[in-house]
Every structure is written in C-alpha cells, then in structure tokens.
Amino acid sequence: MNLFWSLLISSLIVLAACSGYRAGNSGELVTDKRRGTQKSYTVMGRRYTPLLRSDGFAQSGLASWYGKDFHGKATSNGETYNMHAITAAHKTLPMNVFVEVTNKSNGRKIVVRVNDRGPFVRGRIIDLSYAAARKIGIDRTGTAPVRIRALGYRERNTSGGARYRKPVSYDSGSFTVQVGAFAVHDNARRLSFSMRKYHRYVDIRRTRVNGEIFYRVFAGKYRSLTKAETAAERFENSGYPGSFVVALD
Secondary structure, three states: OOHHHHHHHHHHHHHHHOOOOOOOOOOEOOOOOOOHHHOOEEEOOEEEOOOOOOOOOEEEEEEEEEOOOOOOOEOOOOOEOOOOOOEEEOOOOOOOOEEEEEEOOOOOEEEEEEEEOOOOOOOEEEEEEHHHHHHOOOOOOOOEEEEEEEEEEEEEOOOOOEEEEOOOOOOEEEEEEEEEEEOOHHHHHHHHHHHOOOOOOEEEEEEEEOOEEEEEEEEEEEEEHHHHHHHHHHHHHOOOOOOEEEEOO
C-alpha cells in the first residue's frame, strides 16, 4: 500500500473517531489545556485552535448566514441564538470580539459580535445571523464574497459612544500544518521521514481523541497564520487530504 492510500485510510479512521459537530458542540480534545471556548476542537475530522487575540486579523472569503433552524438553540459561548440579533459564527476568532464585515458585491458594511463557531463549509469564513445578513444584502443570495476585519472588544467611552479595545495582533505567531494522523505509530514515522526531505520542522505528537490514541504528523513552521493556511492548501493539493493549520504552543 503506497503512502497516499495509507494516509487516506488513516484520515478516515480519524474522521470516524472525531464525529462531526456543528456550532455549539465543540468536541474538544481531552489533552488540550486551554479552558472553555479557547480550547481546540474537532469538527468532521479537522482540528481548530481558537486564537487568543484579534487585533490585526483580516480575512477574505465567502460569508453565509443561518436562521430559524437554529433560532433558540445554544451557541458555542452558551448564549441562546437569536436570528434577529447582530451576531456571527467564526471558526477561530475569540468569543465576543466585534468584527466589521464588508460585502464586496455591494460595499455594504456591518459590525457583528462573534458568539458561535462555524461555518464548517470549505471556503466560507463567517456565518452571519439572519438580521446581520439582511442588513448587507446576503439574506437573499445565501452567500457573498466578504472581507472581515476584527475590531476588538467593545467598550463605552465617557461620552457614551463605542470604542474597541485592540489586543496584540495574532496573525503573527508560531504555526504548523498537520498533514496526517495515524492509529499506528510506524505509519506516522514513515510520513515524518518523507516530510523531512522538504521541511526543516517535522514533529509527531501523541494525542488522545475520544479515548483512542492517534499520532499526528506536523510539517513546516510558519510565523504568519496566512502563510500557514496557504501551506495547508498546498499540502492538500499535493496529495495530503485533510491538512490543516495548528497553533504551536
């Protein structure tokens, strides 16, 4: 069996072990030392590591929206989802950070508060509440190309107006890409040897997922989240399905 098929089968094993979740059910790895909504979580076999700070964060991609099917249900931060409130779901931004969303199709903008996780669809970067989507014209189209910019945590100034407290930027940091996860250590070791031909940083980490042990293979080290995400796409296009970015401790 060649390396590609070995990786694919092992990835399917991880997918079965980490059954899919939607926003509000985080499925955190038991070995993660972060607390609450800062914990890493796994959805449909892909692990996400929430970022601790938001200043300087900007991202472009597709926005979507969610409405009555989730109205009244719990969000990831424990609130009750209100489709008529101005909120949004994002995969990694800190909870309660405010984000400016610009609809590139018509130039309309809105500021939303992140209180949920998602959307877990390839290419989509933010899930708006129905009310937020309606204000910038996405309620009818379903999706739209947007640019999002994190503003920070909202505070009231002495005149009663709003201002945003901006933590240190986290687009810069230390990131790597998980290129495979295996139930058998020898399979992980073989992939790591292959990766060392092309990458200075390669590591294998033992992780417990839903009571089972897996060996995760990381390759490459990046000082920018944007560069790491680009690298993950290259890995996927090169025959390593399911590659994704991981924040290094």
